[in-house]
Amino acid sequence: LDTVLQRKAKNPISGMLLVSDASDSTRRAHMDLVLARAEAAKVPIHSFGWGRSHDPASLWLMSNHTSGTYTFVKDWYDLRPCLAGCIGGMMSIGLTSMKIHMKILDGGRFRIRKVSGGPDAVVSSDGRDVDVDVGELRYGEKKEMLVELELDYWGGSGRSQHALMDGGLGRHANATDQFVARMGLDALAIGDASPNLVDGMMDRMIDEVPVFEVDGSYFDPAVAKHVSRLAHPILLTVTILPPPASSRPASPNTEKPSDPVIVRRRMELLASDMITRALVLFSRKNYEQALKIMSETRRILNTVLQTIGSNLSGLNAPTSRSRKELLTLSAIRALQAVLQDIQILTDAMDDNPELFAHDHRNLGAQQGMILRYQKSWSGRTAIEKLFWTTDSSIDLVQRSNDWVSIRD
Numbered sequence: 001l002d003t004v005l006q007r008k009a010k011n012p013i014s015g016m017l018l019v020s021d022a023s024d025s026t027r028r029a030h031m032d033l034v035l036a037r038a039e040a041a042k043v044p045i046h047s048f049g050w051g052r053s054h055d056p057a058s059l060w061l062m063s064n065h066t067s068g069t070y071t072f073v074k075d076w077y078d079l080r081p082c083l084a085g086c087i088g089g090m091m092s093i094g095l096t097s098m099k100i101h102m103k104i105l106d107g108g109r110f111r112i113r114k115v116s117g118g119p120d121a122v123v124s125s126d127g128r129d130v131d132v133d134v135g136e137l138r139y140g141e142k143k144e145m146l147v148e149l150e151l152d153y154w155g156g157s158g159r160s161q162h163a164l165m166d167g168g169l170g171r172h173a174n175a176t177d178q179f180v181a182r183m184g185l186d187a188l189a190i191g192d193a194s195p196n197l198v199d200g201m202m203d204r205m206i207d208e209v210p211v212f213e214v215d216g217s218y219f220d221p222a223v224a225k226h227v228s229r230l231a232h233p234i235l236l237t238v239t240i241l242p243p244p245a246s247s248r249p250a251s252p253n254t255e256k257p258s259d260p261v262i263v264r265r266r267m268e269l270l271a272s273d274m275i276t277r278a279l280v281l282f283s284r285k286n287y288e289q290a291l292k293i294m295s296e297t298r299r300i301l302n303t304v305l306q307t308i309g310s311n312l313s314g315l316n317a318p319t320s321r322s323r324k325e326l327l328t329l330s331a332i333r334a335l336q337a338v339l340q341d342i343q344i345l346t347d348a349m350d351d352n353p354e355l356f357a358h359d360h361r362n363l364g365a366q367q368g369m370i371l372r373y374q375k376s377w378s379g380r381t382a383i384e385k386l387f388w389t390t391d392s393s394i395d396l397v398q399r400s401n402d403w404v405s406i407r408d
Helices: 028-041 056-065 076-091 175-182 260-283 287-310 323-351 353-359 361-373 382-387 391-407
Strands: 016-020 045-050 070-073 093-104 110-116 121-123 129-138 146-151 207-220 225-227 234-240
Touching: 016 056, 016 076, 028 056, 045 056, 045 076, 056 070, 056 361, 070 076, 070 361, 076 093, 076 391, 093 110, 110 121, 110 129, 110 207, 146 207, 146 260, 260 287, 260 323, 260 353, 260 361, 287 323, 323 353, 323 361, 323 382, 353 361, 361 382
Parallel strands: 016 045, 045 070
Antiparallel strands: 093 129, 093 207, 110 146, 121 129, 207 225, 207 234
């Protein structure tokens, strides 16, 4: 760190690799000093905890504070491919200093409540603006963040909920009807219009309401150029569909299934959070509560997996599928990978807590970090293989294996 802090010029792409097998815990005062110096260096630290007895707490803190990664290396022969994967990931960096700005376009009706998954997001007090510091982006890598929005049905007009009725029939309108009425779309009826117009033309029109705009800035190290904003900012809209042609009212019990991509990401974040909570309880010798959290997480994942699978018929059918069905299949495979590693951790915790502390505690810390930040350097486990998508990382690991085979 002293050498990095004394540099007069900084490379466009830089990083530090830290391999440690230390089992003693670092004192809090000393750790605070190290973290402050690491943040001042502005260099991501990718830490590798080697051996079963090493303490992952200090490594995890350093990696988390510097936007790095933590990788658990159980055996010596796994260290080489993990290091090769990390170096390949650094070689795949396409953009640095990536910052995303989200702006609500209709502040009277929408506001951003929360952004989860990925880097920390700064949400303004009125919920109209959000800034996210993404940092580095690699070729073949993707970042998924969930943006939770609040819809103000009345737009701050202070009207009573009883003031809006559906068609004067004396029953309360649902949220969709209230939103359509507030946008003035219920006035598009043409019952009294000229008979020369096509009957039902306006009823069949599809309208889109703008929600928020996404813009970004970044640094391109290939051409040493800063970009302050995107050439074409992305606009998110909500599509308002026309009413169905059938006059028969829809059953209130029939609900549209949730988007499989959103469900998958929610379950990944849930698993990451629950693994971290269970490890904290386990470190405090509360084995029973930690096992209960892991078992409940496994039950939730099983339930969600069955629900998504029930919406897809003929899972192994070789026929052509739509884009939504392909996304559903991808979500099912991802949840199966998460469930597989959750099962391994739960069984190890249930069988022998003392053995779990040496063999699987560090693995759980690694898996929780991978699920949250969607970044991995090897394909040893199901979760690691799920997020091991960086181009040069995969290529360099394969080359390192070839070098070893040639040398032997």
